[in-house]
Amino acid sequence: MKTLKIIKIGGNIIDDTKKLPSFLEKFASLKGPKLLVHGGGKLATSMAQQMGIEVKMHQGRRITDADTLDIITMTYAGKINKNIVATLQAYQCNAIGFSGADGNTIIAKKRPIEAIDFGFVGDITQVNTSILDVLIHNHITPVFCAISHDEQGQLLNTNADTIASELAIAFSENYTVELYYCFEKKGVLQSLQDEDSVIQTIHQNKYPSLIQEGIITEGMIPKIDNCFYAINHNVHKVCIGLPHMIFNPTSIHTTIQK
Numbered sequence: 217m218k219t220l221k222i223i224k225i226g227g228n229i230i231d232d233t234k235k236l237p238s239f240l241e242k243f244a245s246l247k248g249p250k251l252l253v254h255g256g257g258k259l260a261t262s263m264a265q266q267m268g269i270e271v272k273m274h275q276g277r278r279i280t281d282a283d284t285l286d287i288i289t290m291t292y293a294g295k296i297n298k299n300i301v302a303t304l305q306a307y308q309c310n311a312i313g314f315s316g317a318d319g320n321t322i323i324a325k326k327r328p329i330e331a332i333d334f335g336f337v338g339d340i341t342q343v344n345t346s347i348l349d350v351l352i353h354n355h356i357t358p359v360f361c362a363i364s365h366d367e368q369g370q371l372l373n374t375n376a377d378t379i380a381s382e383l384a385i386a387f388s389e390n391y392t393v394e395l396y397y398c399f400e401k402k403g404v405l406q407s408l409q410d411e412d413s414v415i416q417t418i419h420q421n422k423y424p425s426l427i428q429e430g431i432i433t434e435g436m437i438p439k440i441d442n443c444f445y446a447i448n449h450n451v452h453k454v455c456i457g458l459p460h461m462i463f464n465p466t467s468i469h470t471t472i473q474k
């Protein structure tokens with residue numbers, strides 16, 4: 217089977233006017249099948265604030281009412297996605313932007329209201345890779361934002377880390393998939409105060425104690441949950457770190473292991 221690299225970039229890289237183009241230039245030159253997923257939560261928050269729309273979060277997760285859905289659609293599927301695609305074109309990488317509604321690629325169900333109503337947030341139920349396969353086969357690179365749909369005309373906000381893990385799992389039927397979560401640190405750190413304290417391997421049986429000891433917190437918990445979900449569903453390799461880890465595989469980063 218051919219190797220497919222699925223790379224997710226988060227808010228801190230997207231917002232950095234130097235880091236983003238420099239990452240995209242290297243990404244453009246990466247040989248072989250590849251797919252990019254981007255977040256943009258930080259930018260959506262500042263766009264909402266600029267437009268006078270209240271930002272509501274619950275335990276770090278965005279509550280997406282109708283106004284917020286408009287903001288995230290404009291920000292993720294519009295501004296960020298189109299700018300990334302245009303930059304990749306400038307670096308001679310033929311890319312095409314996707315939300316989950318485009319090509320019916322990512323179908324989700326609106327999250328049921330339980331203790332908290334998250335609004336227009338989707339939990340993925342199905343990923344269709346056939347159109348993406350045709351594009352990748354023709355050397356065209358899909359670029360996904362963090363939006364899915366419910367097949368009834370409703371767009372849904374969906375965490376970008378989850379979009380990446382679900383795509384990786386779906387593609388693992390036809391490819392050896394390598395999934396890279398890129399953020400602003402060298403990897404998962406033993407101590408947030410020490411940028412060099414990278415935990416190089418996280419085994420499933422060690423993960424709960426890392427949470428209990430307060431070493432892994434906040435946004436890193438759902439990210440690593442997504443990593444284990446992927447590695448337990450046939451994704452070949454799952455790594456967390458700086459974008460550098462993709463281009464220099466011997467550089468220090470975190471690898472997730474069953």
Ligand SMILES: Nc1ncnc2c1ncn2[C@@H]1O[C@H](COP(=O)(O)OP(=O)(O)O)[C@@H](O)[C@H]1O
Pocket residue numbers: 225226227228255398399400401403404405406407408431432433434435436439
């Ligand atoms: N042990 C840890 N190592 C590294 N980052 C951690 C750790 N625990 C919590 N974090 C936090 O997780 C954040 C990354 O999660 P998140 O902001 O959701 O990522 P993304 O930038 O991909 O959206 C880091 O910026 C950091 O503040």
Ligand SMILES: CC(=O)N[C@@H](CCC(=O)OP(=O)(O)O)C(=O)O
Pocket residue numbers: 225226227228254255256257258260277278288337338362373374375376377
């Ligand atoms: C439902 C949900 O969590 N949606 C996220 C999607 C964006 C995202 O995941 O962005 P980062 O990867 O930059 O954090 C949100 O609106 O914040």
